[in-house]
Amino acid sequence: MIVTASNLHKTYGRTVAVDDLSFQVRPGQVTGFLGPNGSGKSTTLRLMLSLDSGRGVTLWDGKPLNLHAQAPKVVGAHLDAKFFHPSRSARAHLRMLAAASRTSRARVEEVISLMGLESVAKKKPKGFSLGMGQRLGLATAILAEPEVLLLDEPANGLDPQSIHWLRDYLKYYASQGRTVLVSSHLLSEMEVMADHVVVIARGRLLADESVEDLVNRSTTNDVLIRSPRVDELAAALTEELGPDAVRLESPDALAVSDASTDRVGDIAFRHGLPVAELTKRTASLEQAFLELTESGQDFRIGGGVA
Amino acid sequence: MEILAFEYRRAKSIRTTWITSLFVILAAAAFAYLGTFADDFDEGLDRIPTTDLVAGALLGNPIVIVLIASLGAMAFGHEYRYGTIRLTLTAFPGRVGVFFGKLFTTVALTLFVVALAAVAGYALLVLLGETASGGPSWATVAWQVAVFTLTYALLAFSLTLITRNHPLGIIGPLILFLLEQAVIGLLGARLEWLPSVLPLASMQSWFSGVDVALSAGVWAAWMVGLLLVGLVLLRRRDA
Numbered sequence: 001m002i003v004t005a006s007n008l009h010k011t012y013g014r015t016v017a018v019d020d021l022s023f024q025v026r027p028g029q030v031t032g033f034l035g036p037n038g039s040g041k042s043t044t045l046r047l048m049l050s051l052d053s054g055r056g057v058t059l060w061d062g063k064p065l066n067l068h069a070q071a072p073k074v075v076g077a078h079l080d081a082k083f084f085h086p087s088r089s090a091r092a093h094l095r096m097l098a099a100a101s102r103t104s105r106a107r108v109e110e111v112i113s114l115m116g117l118e119s120v121a122k123k124k125p126k127g128f129s130l131g132m133g134q135r136l137g138l139a140t141a142i143l144a145e146p147e148v149l150l151l152d153e154p155a156n157g158l159d160p161q162s163i164h165w166l167r168d169y170l171k172y173y174a175s176q177g178r179t180v181l182v183s184s185h186l187l188s189e190m191e192v193m194a195d196h197v198v199v200i201a202r203g204r205l206l207a208d209e210s211v212e213d214l215v216n217r218s219t220t221n222d223v224l225i226r227s228p229r230v231d232e233l234a235a236a237l238t239e240e241l242g243p244d245a246v247r248l249e250s251p252d253a254l255a256v257s258d259a260s261t262d263r264v265g266d267i268a269f270r271h272g273l274p275v276a277e278l279t280k281r282t283a284s285l286e287q288a289f290l291e292l293t294e295s296g297q298d299f300r301i302g303g304g305v306a
Numbered sequence: 307m308e309i310l311a312f313e314y315r316r317a318k319s320i321r322t323t324w325i326t327s328l329f330v331i332l333a334a335a336a337f338a339y340l341g342t343f344a345d346d347f348d349e350g351l352d353r354i355p356t357t358d359l360v361a362g363a364l365l366g367n368p369i370v371i372v373l374i375a376s377l378g379a380m381a382f383g384h385e386y387r388y389g390t391i392r393l394t395l396t397a398f399p400g401r402v403g404v405f406f407g408k409l410f411t412t413v414a415l416t417l418f419v420v421a422l423a424a425v426a427g428y429a430l431l432v433l434l435g436e437t438a439s440g441g442p443s444w445a446t447v448a449w450q451v452a453v454f455t456l457t458y459a460l461l462a463f464s465l466t467l468i469t470r471n472h473p474l475g476i477i478g479p480l481i482l483f484l485l486e487q488a489v490i491g492l493l494g495a496r497l498e499w500l501p502s503v504l505p506l507a508s509m510q511s512w513f514s515g516v517d518v519a520l521s522a523g524v525w526a527a528w529m530v531g532l533l534l535v536g537l538v539l540l541r542r543r544d545a
Binding site: 065070079085087095099100 | 311312315316322396397399544545
């Protein structure tokens with residue numbers, strides 16, 4: 001199912017939280033939804049679900065959510081790990097939501113087992129840890145086996161094993177031809193989990209592309225070359241690649257951008273210069289994200305209000 | 307119909323529903339029995355009719371008002387207090403359907419619990435041999451108790467939805483009850499029309515057979531008006 005968010009717009013007083021944001025989430029892949037704190041990710045998710053009032057529309061397979069006969073079969077959302085009644089047991093919570101989509105009791109038990117909630121299914125969730133609350137929230141989202149999963153920071157509070165499980169599960173879920181949109185601050189996790197990313201800052205779209213394309217665009221993709229005759233090497237590289245492509249990294253090393261290791265090695269060879277190291281350095285999603293959001297961030301640690 | 311199944315499970319799966327319902331039943335039985343002491347203290351009077359005892363236990367009893375308001379406030383109160391309204395409105399994006407599903411559940415639950423309470427009160431009187439004929443008919447008691455309890459349940463339902471404040475939804479109807487009495491006591495002599503435009507005073511006039519159509523109309527206008535305000539806010543506000 002394709003999810004199309006068009007011109008989503010939300011203001012709180014004079015503050016624009018989401019600014020005419022449009023993007024598509026496609027099936028068969030995990031889409032990461034990234035942005036700095038306060039960038040409007042959670043508000044966007046709520047707007048998509050029509051939980052918040054604002055402008056714009058989100059179409060789920062071409063129709064607004066309220067025009068689908070059974071919304072729980074269309075989208076399962078997990079927005080907060082604390083959305084439960086403290087004295088309603090985990091099993092009763094899931095059975096209540098199962099009633100919204102005529103989901104069977106057997107499926108409730110299956111989800112309890114899948115999420116490792118068997119030992120706490122009868123317990124009241126008021127004593128649940130953040131991680132256990134996340135599991136219950138995820139159980140809620142996948143209960144009716146929806147076509148689309150919308151998850152807001154689902155890995156918060158999960159232990160490493162659970163995060164690993166979540167990553168595999170979401171990739172498996174998407175591989176079934178379903179649509180998964182996950183917001184997260186854990187960029188290293190998103191790098192291995194997501195196929196595609198939507199990046200926003202100050203409520204505006206900064207990127208909507210594959211993880212690979214985003215990372216390849218980063219300026220930190222370069223070639224490191226180390227040589228005892230670094231000055232001569234710098235002159236040779238500058239002559240062939242231009243002055244902007246070559247930067248002194250350390251007293252005996254240069255960083256060369258916009259060139260492959262083959263090309264840089266070939267230039268050194270042709271000039272008869274010795275090479276001690278030749279390494280391709282690839283940016284991480286985190287580096288690409290930081291570059292992209294540098295100008296769009298409202299609040300930076302140590303930087304005050306931008 | 308899924309919204310009704312959902313609401314049924316929502317109400318059934320929290321202990322507060324059961325405890326509050328039990329207290330309504332116990333309170334009705336207890337006050338029906340306590341009512342019998344009124345004629346014991348005054349031996350010159352006949353025994354109080356059973357229908358009066360049962361009606362008296364439920365009508366105008368502040369404890370029952372608070373308990374019934376608790377039932378009415380639960381529908382939205384818990385949802386907003388614990389954030390589950392977002393789960394509910396994700397599962398049911400049509401907010402009008404959610405409103406009427408919760409309204410129906412609240413009305414059904416209130417009438418069911420109050421019917422049990424009335425039966426419990428009557429059963430206790432029968433068991434203790436404290437029955438006497440006379441007084442209003444059972445049909446009169448039934449509709450008056452139904453209107454009275456629904457009034458407080460729906461006031462709580464509306465106030466909780468309007469304010470998104472669960473405790474205020476519970477005590478709001480009792481405050482309104484006391485406020486109306488105070489306002490009428492202070493201003494009623496000067497402004498004779500005042501009781502006829504207030505919701506609870508109109509209900510009492512309706513029960514007493516005074517300007518029945520006008521009183522019932524004013525009462526209904528207040529109830530529908532408050533529910534409509536709640537519905538409009540539910541549709542327009544962020545969840």
